[in-house]
Amino acid sequence: VVDEAFADVAPEVSLLALPALPPGVVVLRSLGKFFGLAGLRVGVVAVAEANAPAWRQRLGDWPVAGPACVIATAALTDAGWIAAMRARLAADRRRLDALLAAGGIAPCGGTDLFVLAEGPAGIDLVDHFARAGILVRGFAGAPGRIRVGLPGAEAEWSRLAAAIDLIPRRCAAAAR
Structure with missing residues (x-):
């Protein structure tokens, strides 16, 4: 089972670019991440043609509204x-x-x-x-690591930059 929720930003990494999926491989896709259509609740289960009948039976009808x-x-x-959007996201x-690296992250x-x-110790x-x-995702198994989403508006970029600018002071205080 391959979750390709983020593959729309880099379609060259998608298994759906193959001429055919290998038997037994299941690819899950959603319009929520890249297209920003999370409320639409549209997703895809892609499988090899030979596996399709079993998946149709397992999932049954999964109607999607006309709109x-x-x-x-x-x-x-x-x-x-x-x-x-791909060009804008790559630039962002x-x-x-660069912003994170400038702050020692x-x-x-x-x-x-x-x-x-990975942040400073x-x-x-x-x-x-x-x-x-600013909400970032932390990882219990790797406390020095975080996942940071792309800011949207310029005000969000500024708030993130201001928070990053404070990190060297926090490092100095932690070292004391």
Whole structure:
């Protein structure tokens, strides 16, 4: 089972680019992440043709409302919007990488929708950002790592930059 919820930003990594899926492989896709249509509740289960009858039987009818089908079709076929959004997200990702790195937070993975990063030792970055009104995802098994989504508006970029600017002071205080 491959969850390709983030594959729309990099279609070259999608298994759906293959001529045919191998038997037994299940690909899950959603319009929620890239297209911003989470409320539409449109998703896809893609399997090899030989596996399709079993999945049809397992899932049964999964009706999607007519208006949702129209919106989903328009989103999936708007090549100009898709190309422009991919370019914008890639530029925003580079900007976020640079902003984090300037504050001593090392990007170490992610997609063009979010950055996985490693922070300086001794700083609880989840708490630090929460105090600035910024939610980031922390990881219990890797307390120095966070996942940061792309800010939307310029005011959000500024708030993130201001919070990052405070990190060296917190590092100095933690070292005392």
